[in-house]
Amino acid sequence: MTRTRSGMSRRRMLGFSGASLLAGAAAGAGLDRVALAEGDEDAGAAVAFHGAHQAGIATPVQDRLHFAAFDVTTGDRGRLVRMLREWTAAAAAMTAGRPVGDGAVGGPPVAPPDDTGEALGLPPSRLTLTIGFGPTLFEKDGEDRFGLRARRPAALVDLPHFPGDNLDPARSGGDIAVQACADDPQVAVHAVRNLARIGFGTVAVRWSQLGFGKTSSTTPDAQTPRNLFGFKDGTHNIGFDDTASLDQHVWAGKGDGAGWMAGGSYLVARRIRMHIETWDRTSLREQEDIFGRSKGEGAPVGERKERDRPVLARMKPDSHVRLAHPDSNHGMRILRRGYSFTDGTDGLGRLDAGLFFVAFQRDPRTGFIPIQKSLATDALNEYIQHVGSGVYACPPGVREGGYWGDTLFA
Numbered sequence: 001m002t003r004t005r006s007g008m009s010r011r012r013m014l015g016f017s018g019a020s021l022l023a024g025a026a027a028g029a030g031l032d033r034v035a036l037a038e039g040d041e042d043a044g045a046a047v048a049f050h051g052a053h054q055a056g057i058a059t060p061v062q063d064r065l066h067f068a069a070f071d072v073t074t075g076d077r078g079r080l081v082r083m084l085r086e087w088t089a090a091a092a093a094m095t096a097g098r099p100v101g102d103g104a105v106g107g108p109p110v111a112p113p114d115d116t117g118e119a120l121g122l123p124p125s126r127l128t129l130t131i132g133f134g135p136t137l138f139e140k141d142g143e144d145r146f147g148l149r150a151r152r153p154a155a156l157v158d159l160p161h162f163p164g165d166n167l168d169p170a171r172s173g174g175d176i177a178v179q180a181c182a183d184d185p186q187v188a189v190h191a192v193r194n195l196a197r198i199g200f201g202t203v204a205v206r207w208s209q210l211g212f213g214k215t216s217s218t219t220p221d222a223q224t225p226r227n228l229f230g231f232k233d234g235t236h237n238i239g240f241d242d243t244a245s246l247d248q249h250v251w252a253g254k255g256d257g258a259g260w261m262a263g264g265s266y267l268v269a270r271r272i273r274m275h276i277e278t279w280d281r282t283s284l285r286e287q288e289d290i291f292g293r294s295k296g297e298g299a300p301v302g303e304r305k306e307r308d309r310p311v312l313a314r315m316k317p318d319s320h321v322r323l324a325h326p327d328s329n330h331g332m333r334i335l336r337r338g339y340s341f342t343d344g345t346d347g348l349g350r351l352d353a354g355l356f357f358v359a360f361q362r363d364p365r366t367g368f369i370p371i372q373k374s375l376a377t378d379a380l381n382e383y384i385q386h387v388g389s390g391v392y393a394c395p396p397g398v399r400e401g402g403y404w405g406d407t408l409f410a
Contacts, residue, residue: 044123069174132392211339263396271388
């Protein structure tokens, strides 16, 4: 096995040790990241990896997603921490547009490359990598697996069963989740693939989801994307520069009960199947009544422009916008980062397509959970079904010299 000049092993088995890359990563903090607004011409720009908060939350939303949930297959806490260090080094490199380790072609020909190579020659494409820890990392089947049970945040609750849920266990849960977002799908897939390769023997992919065509925007005044039902989605979403709303609704605080989560956030992911064939046979008037907005402009009922303030009383009681609006939920807001997906057919001649809903919040108990309960009578439920689910605690951003989850494992 080849050794570096310092005498350390260049590779461990199928893993990669690249902690030295941390020192060369671009620095940044909070919103002072090199992040371009959606639609900006320089789609190849890099988003700084280090900072007070993880990138990929308040960052302007990229066009593509590869989300992966992993199960930890080892009971060795030290081994898990070593992998997280290696993941961090690899993430810092890839988000800066650099290869992992010695790259795909830079090492000895008799050893497997450090990088899988499919992103060779591609720019960073605003790649962000965001990590979160699921409830089962802290405790599973009553077992305190890694001495973390006492550090599980009270906000990291198991999501309740909601009316209409038809969750597939094979597409739900996971000990660790990684969200890779980029403007190039190959860059996002490359990132997750390398992490899975590095983690071989320590973690295994439980499930994953590809997404395209962002359905929410965090850039104020940008063109609002449309979902697969053809309606604009994400109007009045929390903006990346709205620091007051981010502090109030998205970032966990020091006084929230889990000090290691200060500056972090809680991710809820839901795979939502859309019955688009049924929707496509529904009249335009009914579609607009169901959403509470016009299909063309996206204006609320009785208004002319998309961003006109909605008058909820004008909408039908079971319209989606009326039930999901902060005014119907005690002012609570969540930051949405959803994507559309199509995964072939369901074997019955229908597209397996829908929305991969991603939301970040300060506390799911006051964010996603009550909002989703409010949507129990949503007229849209006739056309959708939640088939996958996960909730994860996303720690604060990585400081120079640190690693993903160091506040938890310290």
